Amino acid sequence: MVTITHDKTTKYSNKMSKNIYAYALVREAIAKNIIEKKLTGNLPSERELCATYEVARSTLRQALGQLENMGLIFRKNRSGWYVCPRKLKYDPMRHASFLQYTTEQGFQPSTVLLSKKQIKPCKEISESLHVDKNTSLTSIKRVRSVDGRAVVVEDLSFSNAHLPEIEKHDLSLSISILLKNTYKHHKVLYDISVESCCLFNPIAQHLNTYDGALGLKVTRIVRDQNGVAFEFDREYWRHDALMIENNAKLDVFIQHLKP
């Protein structure tokens, strides 16, 4: 049983006081308990929280929804609300494997290959990779988890011409290591885009979230040293699972700048 600190004299639904809304008061009260670690793991049930804060369920759910947007809590379908684990720091520009940067940060990573097939590129991909609409590409879908929590669905498309027989490798492992070891692509370049998005089924289901949940979409075009694009990635992340980080590579730059 979880005990929540709660000033019993505060009437959360009393909108007269200070022109502050009930949902905002409840939101702040729960946020405070989470930040001060008085609340960990799973939250009390919605109906319990309604009783605690003396608000209707829809008001409570408005507060919970905002805490979810803040990345403080998340839900498991029809099972309950949970305090979010810390975010994964992720540098889409860095040529590091998922395995590497997750373990560096103390997470237990895992990957499941959902599908592997030959596809014809959509307009966006054919334009990005400069290939004809009828060119066959190797396409894979994967779900990646940290500490048993699914955080990203990847949708990767590879140019067969550039990466011969790629479909014969174990594609549930690190692609960046495969590029390095098998195809000798030690230097690659990325075009990255990041934007806020909504996660819909079936992606939402793979991430154990709901249809319409908040996400971050990372798109990446991978090029070789000559600027030839050979890989097109779409990554759909749980919005609460990651923080994009890109650190200036001082050592490299300074080297170049020294006479």
Added chain:
Amino acid sequence: MVTITHDKTTKYSNKMSKNIYAYALVREAIAKNIIEKKLTGNLPSERELCATYEVARSTLRQALGQLENMGLIFRKNRSGWYVCPRKLKYDPMRHASFLQYTTEQGFQPSTVLLSKKQIKPCKEISESLHVDKNTSLTSIKRVRSVDGRAVVVEDLSFSNAHLPEIEKHDLSLSISILLKNTYKHHKVLYDISVESCCLFNPIAQHLNTYDGALGLKVTRIVRDQNGVAFEFDREYWRHDALMIENNAKLDVFIQHLKP
């Protein structure tokens, strides 16, 4: 008066059919109208839409909320819902001014300086800039708009030691041009982080949105050629206003790689 295509035989609130929910059907119907440009500018009022789709207002608002998360529509406080303009493409790594990259993309930019003061750094800033907690920094807040729509609130802190008399310049103009012209910082390096966040008052108010709205937080540490950090930025963006983009600088890299 806006006319909406709508199959009158579809009962949106009939949950029996196909196990698809009313809010999802309404969401898809409105999304379709927006994508097909049958719906532009402002949407009909919520009560009208309720009548059109035969759902309760709370159900409709759930659909509108998801369309908002998708970046398809946005709201002006108590005035109505509007179809989102296209997103601004923004490369936080590029040393380009807001004026420059907005006009390049055909937007009309403007900036309002909200405040300018001397502050003592918080823990995060003092650690990032490697300055003592009692060092005075010049701090400014600005709101930047494109086509009259406020899209980002900036919170910038500068090291006075590194940028002497910075407080005497017009800080509603481009800082990157100021750095270039006045302080001769032609080459700078950035540490960037991007994450999903919630926008609360007063930031939400500056962006003409509501307390708890979705946002993207961009944090940036600016360093000189020697790696010395002298500026700390926090940017709070409307989540529907931007797309982070970073393009591989092929020309530069290829130059380096050529023998």
Added chain:
DNA sequence: GTGGGTTTTTGGTTCATACCAGATTTTTAA
């Protein structure tokens, strides 16, 4: 015409209720 007050319209907040669907736990029967 026009400025200022009034009315109307709009979204924003909150409530109470009901029932559904899936996860979880408990009970029951083989």
Added chain:
DNA sequence: TTAAAAATCTGGTATGAACCAAAAACCCAC
């Protein structure tokens, strides 16, 4: 003992009603 069935708990969906706050439209006196 264990697997299947039932009960229970949880969040998810949906309704409709009421009232509030601010924006927008309107109107009228000057």
